[in-house]
Amino acid sequence: MTDSVFDAAGFLTFDLAAGELRSRENERLVVIPAETLDALPVGQALEQTWRRWGRLHGASLAAHLRKVGGRPGIEVLADHLGGSLAALGLGKISVEIRGDALVFRLTENKSGRASPASRDLLSCFLGGYLEAIGPDRFEVLPLDEQGRGALFFAGCTEAVGKVRGWVEQGAGALEAVERLSKGQAI
Amino acid sequence: MKNAEARRRDLEEILARVHRNRIAVETSRIPRSAALKAAQPEPFFETADSSPNVVPEPPPSLATLPMPAEPPPLVAPLVPDVMRVETVCAPIEPASLAAAPEVRVLEATPFASRPVTRLLGALQREWTLNAVLDRAWKLGRD
Structure with a gap:
């Protein structure tokens, strides 16, 4: 049986009598077609909402870690974040540590799309999630990579700016991340 | 004096009223199922006077109806299929990760095995959550 920190059982509660769907974090959810997300104009207000949403789920992991104590390994991040995103229907994510760089990879599903949400909104979710489980404010940058899903680089504001600049100058997504790692003494 | x-x-009025009342009384004696049947288009002109005085069989009692082995659920089970997801599982070890075949897991509880965490850095480092986040945030700072 699993020793996962993410428990799918009870993650969603259907209260048909009240006409409500809630997550374990007691946020009220609505089942809508994924295409509806595309119809929403992405702006600062929506991005802040998604960052708050990510913080809510990151706080759930943080509360769990405070409860169990100890020094959890990095796998709890992929475990809890991956479970939460999957249960919310936002995609299948894995965590990649490249040197010191923290990278998320959303795997494309059968529809050929990694997530029904835009990469900008998912970046906000991931940034809020990381912000809630640690002391630092992370920025998350969506990166292009051909054929292997969507990549997201997470780092401080300066690092995100550097990676963005290199990508805009023509560097590949992972090349830019590795260039950042090589500039850091290991 | 009339x-x-x-x-x-x-006298004709009284007789007509008695006749109407009789029809009403006869109609009220028709069982509901027969009345509903009588409401069907066929026979179109049948009346209480002309219909045969047939008492339909009473509907079967609920107690005599065959019961299914398990009562049907009041609400369709929503969660199992909703929560069914796929995840790729592999050991958290770079050396074996490349050679490890991908395993597809289809279970009601999606993460019976952990999703992939690829550790491509040096194995000698501290891989606690806090240490990784700390190094990731410090990377690239001016």
């Missing part, structure tokens, strides 16, 4: 014609009309 004349003979007036008394004749009164």
